[in-house]
Amino acid sequence: MLPLVGAAFGLALLFVVSAYAIARIDAIDGRRALLVGVALLAVGGALAVTVPAGPDAPAADGGAEATTNASERPAPAVERQAAEPLTAAASANATATTATVVSVASGDRLTYRTASGTSRTVRLAGVDAPGVGGAAPERFDGVVTGSRGRTCLADHGRQGLLSLRTGLVGESVTVAAVERGPTGLTAVLRADGRSINRRVVERGYARATDGRYADAERAARSATRGVWSCGVVTNDRPLRESNITGVRIAAVRPNPPGDDAASLTEEYVVVENAGRTTVDLSDWHLVDGDGHRYFFFDGRELRPGERVVLHVGAGRNREGHLYWGATTPVLDNDNETLRLVDGDTDRVVRFAY
Numbered sequence: 001m002l003p004l005v006g007a008a009f010g011l012a013l014l015f016v017v018s019a020y021a022i023a024r025i026d027a028i029d030g031r032r033a034l035l036v037g038v039a040l041l042a043v044g045g046a047l048a049v050t051v052p053a054g055p056d057a058p059a060a061d062g063g064a065e066a067t068t069n070a071s072e073r074p075a076p077a078v079e080r081q082a083a084e085p086l087t088a089a090a091s092a093n094a095t096a097t098t099a100t101v102v103s104v105a106s107g108d109r110l111t112y113r114t115a116s117g118t119s120r121t122v123r124l125a126g127v128d129a130p131g132v133g134g135a136a137p138e139r140f141d142g143v144v145t146g147s148r149g150r151t152c153l154a155d156h157g158r159q160g161l162l163s164l165r166t167g168l169v170g171e172s173v174t175v176a177a178v179e180r181g182p183t184g185l186t187a188v189l190r191a192d193g194r195s196i197n198r199r200v201v202e203r204g205y206a207r208a209t210d211g212r213y214a215d216a217e218r219a220a221r222s223a224t225r226g227v228w229s230c231g232v233v234t235n236d237r238p239l240r241e242s243n244i245t246g247v248r249i250a251a252v253r254p255n256p257p258g259d260d261a262a263s264l265t266e267e268y269v270v271v272e273n274a275g276r277t278t279v280d281l282s283d284w285h286l287v288d289g290d291g292h293r294y295f296f297f298d299g300r301e302l303r304p305g306e307r308v309v310l311h312v313g314a315g316r317n318r319e320g321h322l323y324w325g326a327t328t329p330v331l332d333n334d335n336e337t338l339r340l341v342d343g344d345t346d347r348v349v350r351f352a353y
Contacts, residue, residue, distance in 0.1 A: 097175045101168040106131050107160025107205045112173060112189075124197045125179060125186035126213050129206035130157035130227060140207055142221070142231040142257035146334030148353055152230035159226070160205030168196070204228055221257070231255060233353040239274055246275015247284070249338055249351035250307060254331035264313025265323070267331055269338065271310060273302040283343030286310065289336045296322045 099112040102119065107129030111121040128139065130153040137149030144152070168191065176188040189196040200206045201216040204226020208217040221228045233252045249269060256266030269286065273279055281297035288294070296310060308320055312330045315323035324330070340349040 099173055099175050101171055104164045122185045122187040125188050126210045127197050127206045128209050129160050132158045140227055144255055149230055156227045245279045246273055247279050248274055248349050255333040260329040265311045265315055267312040269310045270307055272307045273304055276304050278303045285341055287339040
């Protein structure tokens with residue numbers, strides 16, 4: 001552009017000089033010549049302004065060429081910030097971002113730091129884990145209620161926390177999405193290509209709060225892993241010396257998932273022979289906390305190490321499984337004292353939860 005401007009002004013100056021020379025030679029009025037020169041200067045300036053811009057100049061009206069150049073330039077700082085998880089919107093999914101886990105507060109809450117230095121504390125989306133102090137058993141359908149259930153959940157809450165700390169602190173993760181919900185920020189995280197959210201549910205350290213990980217919860221329930229083992233009360237105490245026969249209540253499941261009245265066959269008591277000799281159970285019966293007596297064992301023997309499951313609901317008896325045929329739930333969900341009574345000797349074996 002500059003060479004063209006110079007040429008235009010040079011041309012105007014040439015006209016001025018020529019006009020001055022003509023005025024001297026032909027005795028033309030010098031003032032007229034001066035006016036001609038000024039006019040020529042104005043024309044030259046106008047020509048300079050209207051000369052088309054060179055190929056390196058940006059288009060003045062922001063046309064296609066300007067758009068193309070802008071797309072080739074690096075994104076401005078504001079755009080780079082928006083590409084990180086959680087935009088300024090109240091709820092947003094974000095482009096996957098790599099981050100480093102810096103701390104873990106519980107089995108479903110942690111803090112990570114992105115490459116840009118941004119730290120963020122989030123809960124795992126679609127997941128609910130008990131804390132180290134336990135949780136309300138009612139949040140985990142099928143878990144024994146009351147203090148026993150809370151204590152059991154606290155134990156698995158500590159295990160879940162330790163698992164995340166051991167496996168994730170200092171490790172790189174991918175933040176697939178961050179969402180803002182009623183309880184704060186939640187995130188979907190991946191490590192080595194696998195969902196961390198799904199993994200904690202699969203291992204039984206948490207329950208699924210939506211359909212994303214419902215299948216993982218079903219698998220953990222079926223295997224009674226983690227928190228789902230809190231639905232079965234087990235007897236891990238050694239045999240008493242007075243328990244000569246070795247017959248005892250080995251486990252109880254008082255609170256099956258869902259409506260107890262609709263899951264009577266999933267409510268059960270497990271009777272075990274922990275002794276060394278076969279026991280004839282024909283005259284044995286079970287007494288619940290309300291004093292009701294139940295007789296199941298006509299002509300049945302229990303060999304050493306053998307177990308029989310007594311289902312509350314109705315069903316067809318088969319090897320290792322007997323059915324009470326009750327039409328309503330029998331076992332309390334929070335606490336109960338059960339007694340196995342030997343009708344021949346009146347010897348009593350108790351189990352409380």
